[in-house]
Amino acid sequence: MNKKKYVPVLALLALSLTPLASQAEVTANVAASSNYYWRGITQSDDGAAVSGGIDYASDTGFYAGTWLSNIDFGDAASTSYEMDLYAGFAGSIDDIGYDVGYIYYAYPDAEGDIGFGEIYGSVSWQWLSAGASYLVNAENDATDEEDMLYLELNASFTILKDTELALHFGHSSGDTVEEWYGEDTSYIDYGVSVSKSGFTFGLLQTDLDADDDLKAYVSYSLDFEL
Template sequence: MIKTTRWQVSGLLCLALLPMTGHAKNSLTANVAASSNYYWRGITQSDDQAAVSGGLDYATDSGFYMGTWLSNIDFGEAASTSYEMDLYAGFGGTAGEIGYDVGYIYYAYPDAADDIGFGEVYGSLSWQWLSAGASYLLNAEDDATSEEDMLYLELNASFPVFTDTELAFHLGHSSGDTVREWYGEDDSYLDYGVSISKAGFTLGLLQTDLDADDDLKAYVSYSMDFDL
């Protein structure tokens, strides 16, 4: 499972990876997923162990949406916490052939020993099989980071292949002083990957160019969505 923001092409395949445009009118939906690992911008959030996640989303015909998403996590010695809870809200729609999505997401860790939650604003544009977007660190609790400087840019593409199967590609770039503080290297790095999905199952490969975490990684996940 790879998680980024609410608008990334794969949504929970991550992410979800997560919905991007075309929100259902006045709808309430739920999602659940299980994965061999939970990655966020190429970095494991579950100490390379399995993760189970679930969420709720509410969308209106105006394009406004809000929701929450939870997953077990394991940061090892870096932080004492067992789960992540995301809260987000935004607005999405289309203008001609261009889809757009803007919003805010807060990453909370309710049982953490320290105050490590943080929030980002995000936005994206999409056209047919291509999407591009940006997320910027807007606020952080005292123990999350002392820098509050992080920008994430990403480019995603997805194509139908074979029967009811999707092939997706991802390229992301993290930059800022917070990146150096968290990962102890340069103030920027790349993450990139490819995945194939069918009938809720996703098989993916990903990698980063961080010296301390540059191994090629594989994951498998299964997700389901429900109308409520």
């Protein structure tokens, strides 16, 4: 079984930790991508994906939301879509941004119980951010190990006019990684993307022996207030 996602956004590899707005708000997002990757691994069997979500953010820094996408795990699991539920608290202290929370990856139409949850935390400064996610609970058919840690480092720069260059480096480790991918108990994924006006073109790669080809994707995303 394979599984996904930074705070659920298909098109972006960089983690954004800007301070929340001064008033509570509800926003929505939709996106279409040529592939859906999570930590360097396709979640759509190398096919296209359409996703969307709704988010609530209060002036206290609390936020909560949900996000859905079509998926295809092939023979690993019989399920057609993923629904993420998450909540956390984000803000800033002087120039340092922070974000802590919990996310649950659910697969409502799966034949088995394959959902799981992670706690996550991250800090940011100007164009640089770093984060960690750790598996804290899993359904019966998700994994026997419940041992997975993901560390990531992201950078985002503005180049030319209104164009963003994003760099990403991630490291997955733990017995669950070995159970899911059948190789060593750790692997790295890394990538680069360029985004402008909602369009993104990206390249990514992992060091997994069975999935080490350079991959490319294109996507378009749209955010709006409700």
